[in-house]
Amino acid sequence: MYAIVEILGQQFKVEEGRKIFVPRMESAERxxxxxxxxxxxxxxxxxxKVGVPVLEGATVKxxxxxxxxxxxxxxxxxxxxxxxxxxxxxRQNFTEIMIKSINA
Numbered sequence: 001m002y003a004i005v006e007i008l009g010q011q012f013k014v015e016e017g018r019k020i021f022v023p024r025m026e027s028a029e030r031x032x033x034x035x036x037x038x039x040x041x042x043x044x045x046x047x048x049k050v051g052v053p054v055l056e057g058a059t060v061k062x063x064x065x066x067x068x069x070x071x072x073x074x075x076x077x078x079x080x081x082x083x084x085x086x087x088x089x090x091r092q093n094f095t096e097i098m099i100k101s102i103n104a
Contacts, residue, residue, distance in 0.1 A: 001045065003102045005060050006038040014060060014099045021068070024093035028064045034097065036060045042104040049104060058104040062097040069093055 002015045008023045028034060039058035042049045049055060070092040077086040 004041040005036050019098050021094040025095045032064050034062045061100045065096040
């Protein structure tokens with residue numbers, strides 16, 4: 001059983017017992033329970049339910065495990081023969097959550 005859920009403006013495929021990384025949720029503390037109501041699709045053993053745009057009464061419950069930072073991404077700009085070089089790095093903040101249950 002899996003579901004497609006919208007979390008902070010992004011869509012994620014979630015399954016019970018799986019861990020996923022979502023954009024940083026500043027208000028969520030470690031160990032707290034979350035509930036997501038924007039469930040777009042649920043597949044339960046081949047029985048697919050699609051929302052228009054969301055499924056009424058469907059929820060996904062999750063637990064916050066930790067707040068982490070992603071790996072560094074290097075951004076390098078160069079213009080040939082002009083002496084222009086610029087190097088920049090970026091590390092994105094994520095929240096790791098564990099999917100507890102899918103109710104549809």
